[in-house]
Amino acid sequence: SEKTLREIRDSLVDIARNAGQMMINADPSVCTSDTKKNTSDRVTETDKAIEKMVHSRLQSAYPNIDFLGEETFKVGQKLSDKPTFVCDPIDGTLNFIHGFPNTAVSLALTVAKKPVVGVIYNPFRGDLYTAVKGQGAYLTTASGRTHNLPIRSTPAALPSLNGCLVALEWGSERQGPNWDLRTSMSQTLLSSRSTGGAMVHSIRSSGSAALDFCYVAAGQMDLFWEGGCWIWDVCAGWCILEEAGGMVASANPGDWRPELEGRCYLAVRGAMREEQESVVRELWGLMGKRRF
Numbered sequence: 268s269e270k271t272l273r274e275i276r277d278s279l280v281d282i283a284r285n286a287g288q289m290m291i292n293a294d295p296s297v298c299t300s301d302t303k304k305n306t307s308d309r310v311t312e313t314d315k316a317i318e319k320m321v322h323s324r325l326q327s328a329y330p331n332i333d334f335l336g337e338e339t340f341k342v343g344q345k346l347s348d349k350p351t352f353v354c355d356p357i358d359g360t361l362n363f364i365h366g367f368p369n370t371a372v373s374l375a376l377t378v379a380k381k382p383v384v385g386v387i388y389n390p391f392r393g394d395l396y397t398a399v400k401g402q403g404a405y406l407t408t409a410s411g412r413t414h415n416l417p418i419r420s421t422p423a424a425l426p427s428l429n430g431c432l433v434a435l436e437w438g439s440e441r442q443g444p445n446w447d448l449r450t451s452m453s454q455t456l457l458s459s460r461s462t463g464g465a466m467v468h469s470i471r472s473s474g475s476a477a478l479d480f481c482y483v484a485a486g487q488m489d490l491f492w493e494g495g496c497w498i499w500d501v502c503a504g505w506c507i508l509e510e511a512g513g514m515v516a517s518a519n520p521g522d523w524r525p526e527l528e529g530r531c532y533l534a535v536r537g538a539m540r541e542e543q544e545s546v547v548r549e550l551w552g553l554m555g556k557r558r559f
């Protein structure tokens with residue numbers, strides 16, 4: 268029920284604040300970090316400790332709800348239709364290691380493989396984004412000046428790709444076809460129309476896909492285009508974005524209703540539906556035959 272979802276949101280907020288305190292207390296410069304696939308794909312002791320705390324708190328409060336977390340994920344594990352908590356203990360681990368304050372804990376609940384609650388908290392800036400399906404998206408800031416501010420803003424026009432501020436991440440694969448696509452698309456997006464590009468205002472790589480979704484939800488960025496990230500990177504952000512009037516299509520052309528686990532996402536900020544769709548078509552058009 269709606270009340271249950273609001274209670275779950277409140278639990279997730281409480282757990283996210285606890286996780287944030289663990290991030291602040293950890294000294295990333297002495298934090299051991301292991302490499303996963305390569306030297307830019309990293310995990311710290313803090314990632315693991317936070318996921319452990321989140322998992323145990325959720326398990327005791329909601330023993331009947333499944334759990335899927337970045338650090339305990341097993342290859343081949345799939346989201347089921349059953350209610351499931353999805354956890355990224357630290358999204359933006361590289362930022363965390365470097366002390367760059369764009370790092371967040373991202374917690375979500377899915378039902379029938381759709382996100383219905385999303386909570387994203389960046390403890391270094393004190394920004395807390397929350398959403399419950401059908402009940403809007405909200406931002407609370409550390410200063411207290413913004414407390415549960417609805418981020419369903421009156422959507423400004425989104426006339427074309429030209430003039431957009433686009434979030435695009437580099438991921439941890441630094442060779443191969445996905446890498447080629449990121450680098451060539453960056454060039455296409457940035458270069459001027461006379462060379463067949465879009466000349467977007469610029470591109471930004473914040474280092475956290477979860478926060479990129481929040482920035483698009485809040486209308487501070489217009490688009491986020493990414494292939495290769497995982498369900499825990501986007502699940503909470505997806506709920507927040509949709510509740511703020513934004514939409515998600517696939518990063519690859521043709522798919523207007525991508526799956527949560529599809530690993531290809533194009534997030535678009537709130538605007539008139541026709542404008543959102545036309546910008547998606549424009550970006551897909553620039554990809555030509557290129558695909559993630």
Ligand code: IPD
Nearest residue numbers: 358359360436438474475476496
């Ligand atoms: C990463 C960040 C990054 C994205 C990567 C993700 P992590 O998450 O969201 O922006 O480009 O694909 O894996 O590893 O810091 O949780």
